[in-house]
Amino acid sequence: MSSTLTVVGLGSGNPDQLTVGIVKTLQKATSIYVRTKEHPVMPAIDEWNLSIESFDAIYETHGSFPEVYNTIANQLMDKARSGEVGTEIVYAVPGHPMVAESTVQLLRERCPEEGITLHVLGGESFLDEAFTRLGFDPIEGFQLLDAAGLNSTLIQPQLHTLIGQVYDVYTASEVKLSLMELYPDDYTVIVGHALGVEGQESIQRVPLYELDRVEGYGNLSLVYVPRSDEDHLRQRTFARLHEIVGILRSPDGCPWDREQTHASLRKNLIEETYEVIETIDEDDPEHMQEELGDLMLQILLHSQMEEENGSFNVYDVIQGLNDKLIFRHPHVFGDIIAKDAEAALQNWDQMKVEEKRLKGLSAEKTSVLDGVPRDLPALMKAYKLQKKAAKVGFDWDDIEGVFSKIEEELLELREAVEQEQSHEEQVLELGDLLFAVSNIARFIHADPEEALSKTNHKFVSRFHFIEEYLRSQGRSISDSTLEEMEEIWTLAKTQIVKK
Numbered sequence: 497m498s499s500t501l502t503v504v505g506l507g508s509g510n511p512d513q514l515t516v517g518i519v520k521t522l523q524k525a526t527s528i529y530v531r532t533k534e535h536p537v538m539p540a541i542d543e544w545n546l547s548i549e550s551f552d553a554i555y556e557t558h559g560s561f562p563e564v565y566n567t568i569a570n571q572l573m574d575k576a577r578s579g580e581v582g583t584e585i586v587y588a589v590p591g592h593p594m595v596a597e598s599t600v601q602l603l604r605e606r607c608p609e610e611g612i613t614l615h616v617l618g619g620e621s622f623l624d625e626a627f628t629r630l631g632f633d634p635i636e637g638f639q640l641l642d643a644a645g646l647n648s649t650l651i652q653p654q655l656h657t658l659i660g661q662v663y664d665v666y667t668a669s670e671v672k673l674s675l676m677e678l679y680p681d682d683y684t685v686i687v688g689h690a691l692g693v694e695g696q697e698s699i700q701r702v703p704l705y706e707l708d709r710v711e712g713y714g715n716l717s718l719v720y721v722p723r724s725d726e727d728h729l730r731q732r733t734f735a736r737l738h739e740i741v742g743i744l745r746s747p748d749g750c751p752w753d754r755e756q757t758h759a760s761l762r763k764n765l766i767e768e769t770y771e772v773i774e775t776i777d778e779d780d781p782e783h784m785q786e787e788l789g790d791l792m793l794q795i796l797l798h799s800q801m802e803e804e805n806g807s808f809n810v811y812d813v814i815q816g817l818n819d820k821l822i823f824r825h826p827h828v829f830g831d832i833i834a835k836d837a838e839a840a841l842q843n844w845d846q847m848k849v850e851e852k853r854l855k856g857l858s859a860e861k862t863s864v865l866d867g868v869p870r871d872l873p874a875l876m877k878a879y880k881l882q883k884k885a886a887k888v889g890f891d892w893d894d895i896e897g898v899f900s901k902i903e904e905e906l907l908e909l910r911e912a913v914e915q916e917q918s919h920e921e922q923v924l925e926l927g928d929l930l931f932a933v934s935n936i937a938r939f940i941h942a943d944p945e946e947a948l949s950k951t952n953h954k955f956v957s958r959f960h961f962i963e964e965y966l967r968s969q970g971r972s973i974s975d976s977t978l979e980e981m982e983e984i985w986t987l988a989k990t991q992i993v994k995k
Contacts, residue, residue: 505621565602592620623640870883872878965984
């Protein structure tokens with residue numbers, strides 16, 4: 497058996513706000529412990545001549561808040577276990593025990609397992625004073641966030657936002673950076689210190705960029721961002737994008753968007769993908785940003801169509817992707833080790849096989865070549881098919897075998913042309929040659945699509961050089977001979993390299 501452990505809240509700092517029940521509990525307790533004496537109500541409690549011990553020293557001997565909270569919880573449980581039956585140990589915390597009190601959460605988790613009786617009484621939290629002193633009604637929409645774990649994805653501008661535990665200037669700076677992901681630099685925010693505490697309260701309205709220049713941050717500080725329905729504050733959120741696409745497809749939306757189907761947008765998806773690739777090849781980040789947005793729109797439109805059909809929405813797409821990424825990266829989210837990229841890819845492939853097993857797909861009924869999209873560009877598809885086949889040993893021993901195959905296919909193509917075989921036979925022989933050539937890519941660790949893309953770019957640059965060269969002489973391609981163009985082409989090879 498053990499003592500009873502009772503947790504009480506000391507309120508936001510005004511001793512007049514302590515409830516009669518909490519005062520009586522403190523006065524009759526066998527032992528009283530406070531998380532910290534750094535609280536405005538403590539001088540008033542000291543006047544009652546109670547024996548109180550604090551855990552302030554633990555903050556100085558541990559390197560992180562989680563370590564501090566864990567130690568406090570363990571010590572309280574030890575004291576309760578060693579106490580006499582029928583006695584009461586009181587643990588007093590600032591504010592309300594159930595608001596931003598990690599030690600209380602730890603006690604609630606552990607005490608039942610240890611057979612320790614735990615009672616939690618209320619207390620005025622800093623939220624009560626915030627609602628009163630800052631003058632907003634939480635029923636309009638409200639969120640409470642912890643400065644320590646704040647990031648922009650948690651912030652919703654349409655809700656009143658209180659950010660607690662802004663202990664110091666460094667924390668305020670982190671809060672500022674997170675808020676700047678959504679709000680303009682000069683957006684007005686409110687800093688509150690010791691709300692409701694006579695002689696200590698401070699409420700300041702400052703532009704966001706000055707948030708970490710405010711003085712007085714401490715245990716009783718918070719940041720308040722009033723709610724706003726202004727659309728421009730939501731423009732950086734995914735939820736707003738989803739909403740806009742829904743509006744475009746609605747009866748009152750855009751006639752063109754409403755008429756689109758998966759089939760009608762198929763070509764748009766392909767075109768937007770290639771436009772993104774172009775920005776990658778051109779190393780143009782600004783243009784890439786725009787084109788990635790256009791590609792994202794295509795994904796949203798296809799997802800919106802299925803949402804209207806009731807099959808899935810874009811958040812289902814996101815969930816599926818998150819689940820897949822976590823499942824296929826056991827070396828990141830699990831306990832498997834991958835020392836290099838090759839090991840990581842092996843893990844990925846193994847987890848793909850496991851996915852199929854979990855979906856009930858029999859290994860006997862699947863093909864090694866499964867998973868290569870039907871409509872990939874032919875060169876890219878050839879590369880992927882050969883890569884999959886090579887993984888199970890269907891491959892040449894070395895690159896010399898590939899060169900021999902290329903020579904064989906080139907000879908067969910030459911014969912098909914010289915013998916004037918049918919057009920279909922010539923096309924097939926050409927395809928065999930291209931298929932054989934693409935094998936070289938794997939042996940030299942290159943992407944054939946990328947290699948051909950670079951050659952295309954080189955060809956365009958040199959041909960443009962020919963056109964510009966002739967134009968500078970008042971001539972054009974149409975009135976030049978092949979010999980002249982070949983001579984300028986040779987010049988282009990040296991001039992473009994020099995540039």
